[in-house]
Amino acid sequence: MNLFLTLFSGAAITAGVAFFIAGTVALLRFPDPLSRLHALTKADSLGLGLIVLGLLPWAGGWLAALKLILVWLLVLLAGATATQMIAEHIRRSEPPP
Amino acid sequence: MSLVLDVMLALAVIGVAGWTLLVRGNFPAVIGFVAYGLLLALVWVRLGAVDVALTEAALGAGATGVLLLFAVVRLRGGKAEIDAATPSPPQRVAAAILCGVVGLGLAVAMLNLPDPAPSLAAEATRHLPLLGVGNPITGVLMAYRGLDTLLEAVVLVFAVLAIWSMAPDRRWGAIPGPLFPVQSSGPLSLLARVLPPIGIVVGIHIAWVGADAPGGKFQGGTILAAMGILAWVAGLWRLPPVASRGLRWAVVAGPLVFIGVGLLGFVIADGFLSYPPGFAKPLILLIEAAMTLSVAAAIVLMVAGPPERPA
Amino acid sequence: MIFGVTGAALVALGLYGLVTQPALLRKILAFNLLGGGVFLLFGVVARRGAVADPVPQALVITGLVVAFAATALALVLVLRLFQITGAATIAEDKTPP
Amino acid sequence: MAEALLLAAGLIFLAALAGLYRALRGPGAADRMMAAQLLCSGGIAALLLLAAATGLAGVVDVALVLALLGAFASVAFVLAARGLGQR
Numbered sequence: 135m136n137l138f139l140t141l142f143s144g145a146a147i148t149a150g151v152a153f154f155i156a157g158t159v160a161l162l163r164f165p166d167p168l169s170r171l172h173a174l175t176k177a178d179s180l181g182l183g184l185i186v187l188g189l190l191p192w193a194g195g196w197l198a199a200l201k202l203i204l205v206w207l208l209v210l211l212a213g214a215t216a217t218q219m220i221a222e223h224i225r226r227s228e229p230p231p
Numbered sequence: 232m233s234l235v236l237d238v239m240l241a242l243a244v245i246g247v248a249g250w251t252l253l254v255r256g257n258f259p260a261v262i263g264f265v266a267y268g269l270l271l272a273l274v275w276v277r278l279g280a281v282d283v284a285l286t287e288a289a290l291g292a293g294a295t296g297v298l299l300l301f302a303v304v305r306l307r308g309g310k311a312e313i314d315a316a317t318p319s320p321p322q323r324v325a326a327a328i329l330c331g332v333v334g335l336g337l338a339v340a341m342l343n344l345p346d347p348a349p350s351l352a353a354e355a356t357r358h359l360p361l362l363g364v365g366n367p368i369t370g371v372l373m374a375y376r377g378l379d380t381l382l383e384a385v386v387l388v389f390a391v392l393a394i395w396s397m398a399p400d401r402r403w404g405a406i407p408g409p410l411f412p413v414q415s416s417g418p419l420s421l422l423a424r425v426l427p428p429i430g431i432v433v434g435i436h437i438a439w440v441g442a443d444a445p446g447g448k449f450q451g452g453t454i455l456a457a458m459g460i461l462a463w464v465a466g467l468w469r470l471p472p473v474a475s476r477g478l479r480w481a482v483v484a485g486p487l488v489f490i491g492v493g494l495l496g497f498v499i500a501d502g503f504l505s506y507p508p509g510f511a512k513p514l515i516l517l518i519e520a521a522m523t524l525s526v527a528a529a530i531v532l533m534v535a536g537p538p539e540r541p542a
Numbered sequence: 543m544i545f546g547v548t549g550a551a552l553v554a555l556g557l558y559g560l561v562t563q564p565a566l567l568r569k570i571l572a573f574n575l576l577g578g579g580v581f582l583l584f585g586v587v588a589r590r591g592a593v594a595d596p597v598p599q600a601l602v603i604t605g606l607v608v609a610f611a612a613t614a615l616a617l618v619l620v621l622r623l624f625q626i627t628g629a630a631t632i633a634e635d636k637t638p639p
Numbered sequence: 640m641a642e643a644l645l646l647a648a649g650l651i652f653l654a655a656l657a658g659l660y661r662a663l664r665g666p667g668a669a670d671r672m673m674a675a676q677l678l679c680s681g682g683i684a685a686l687l688l689l690a691a692a693t694g695l696a697g698v699v700d701v702a703l704v705l706a707l708l709g710a711f712a713s714v715a716f717v718l719a720a721r722g723l724g725q726r
Contacts, residue, residue, distance in 0.1 A: 144643070147688070151650050154681060158654040161677065162661045167669045174658075174673055178680040185647075185684050189691050201699055202687065205706045209680055211425060212710025216676055218418040219717040224669045227720075232645045234544075239649065241548040243656050248552055248575050250663060252559040257567050258719070259663070262671045264571050265712050266659065266678050271578055272701060273652075273682055274545060276689060278585045280599045281697040286606050288701055292679070292708035295610060299571070300719035302617045306567055306624055316564035316631045326561040334554025341546035341583065350591030367596035368603070376600065383604045390611035394618045419714060430707050437700060445697030449607050450704070457708050464718060526607070533614035536621070 139191045146188030153181035167224045175217040179210050237277055244270045257306065261299040265291060281445035282368045289450050293457030298534050363512035365443030373515045377504040381493065384486040384522060387529040391482055395473055398537035404474035408535035413466035423465030430458035438523040448519045452526025459531045473538040485525025489518050546586040552579025564631050566620045570613060577609045644692035648685040655681025672716045679709035
């Protein structure tokens with residue numbers, strides 16, 4: 135059981151890190167701000183989700199695991215709101231391509 | 232591996248700080264400064280000082296960012312005078328050399344500090360069970376150096392008064408800060424409706440948990456203040472006028488309770504700000520609760536600024 | 543010990559910014575950089591013993607809150623100066639009042 | 640185990656820094672806001688990994704506070720860019 139857990143969380147965290155790096159590559163490569171914004175938020179919300187998933191078994195107790203999930207949900211809420219507002223800002227400040 | 236992480240973190244902090252200084256335009260500088268605050272919070276976690284990391288994260292992201300952004304928006308213009316006052320290149324080089332020497336001296340001093348590191352950790356933790364408090368930093372803040380924390384609570388009240396005194400006479404007693412239109416729909420109103428309840432619970436949790444784990448009144452108060460500012464910025468909460476009784480009581484509640492319990496020390500313990508042996512924790516928690524309220528109120532008022540609009 | 547040198551570097555950077563930045567808002571930002579560096583030095587000194595020394599950490603927490611209050615007051619003063627004189631800097635007063 | 644977590648935290652932090660570097664140089668204010676948001680979520684991820692690796696008490700609380708106030712900072716940036724409220 136323990137081996138399976140270690141493999142599972144290792145895989146999840148590696149995938150999470152991969153998504154973060156993908157998000158950053160997107161930020162570096164994509165031409166216009168809107169597509170960058172889209173890729174960035176998707177990548178780091180999902181990346182964080184996978185990392186939290188990977189950390190759940192080692193969180194030590196149910197309450198700590200719930201707190202990790204709460205952190206992730208807050209980041210999702212925060213990311214969604216901030217992204218929409220930044221998109222609004224981009225739309226308003228630059229003419230559509 | 233942790234060494235590599237520390238070096239990266241250190242270079243990042245210095246890089247962002249340098250960038251904040253050299254970038255054209257106030258707006259990017261403030262964004263750089265908030266990033267600097269975030270990185271400092273990470274540095275504090277690496278240094279093992281989680282309480283300080285909490286304070287830096289809460290203050291940096293929550294209150295200081297908004298405060299600086301308000302200033303940036305209102306300080307637009309004034310370009311001509313700034314160029315006139317920019318020091319000439321030789322002056323800048325001289326200043327750079329001077330600051331380099333100061334930095335070097337500090338670095339050298341930091342690298343060979345006295346070998347048996349003088350530390351008060353032992354004394355601090357030895358008396359903790361007497362106080363019934365688990366977190367040594369709360370023990371220091373509330374008991375060993377209680378007077379410092381009391382004076383600091385009073386400093387916050389004075390800061391609010393000093394900011395209010397900047398208002399023109401005809402605006403005295405008015406509502407502080409600009410008017411924010413009510414956001415009927417859109418992401419901001421969603422956030423301002425969903426986040427504050429969670430934030431208030433988290434803020435009170437962190438203020439409460441401060442007795443035995445990292446946390447405390449300053450961190451909890453700052454989070455509550457940030458939630459108040461969010462609701463105010465989204466137009467959901469109208470700041471009360473400066474003259475309102477409730478607001479003034481909220482700001483002075485913390486220091487008053489602190490002084491009250493301190494004076495109580497004469498009667499039930501052996502002096503000002505000393506706690507009776509078995510009864511320390513309830514008193515400390517009472518002070519912490521009142522202080523959390525006052526810190527939150529003071530920070531909101533400091534961000535809002537002097538009274539501007541008639542009631 | 544890396545963070546000790548970082549703290550010293552931040553103090554140097556903050557001081558440089560404080561001295562050379564003409565705009566008052568940027569001076570206040572530089573001053574906060576300086577403050578952050580000094581607090582970092584406190585943190586490093588606190589960390590040197592076997593267990594972290596709580597006294598400097600408590601001082602830093604108090605310091606951070608007071609530094610925020612000082613920044614808030616400084617910004618209000620700069621705003622007032624800007625409202626009265628229309629200048630966001632303290633240039634030598636060439637024109638008599 | 641802890642080493643692996645620290646490695647993951649380091650990688651994420653490196654990714655966040657790369658994004659920060661590019662975005663802070665970016666012309667528009669929107670790029671800079673994205674940089675702050677990326678650094679915030681990267682910081683939170685690194686903190687969670689550090690919490691698991693070092694077992695320090697309260698580090699998850701720091702991540703919680705950052706998650707809570709990170710959104711708030713980004714919102715404040717957008718509002719400031721739009722010019723806050725009326726006089």
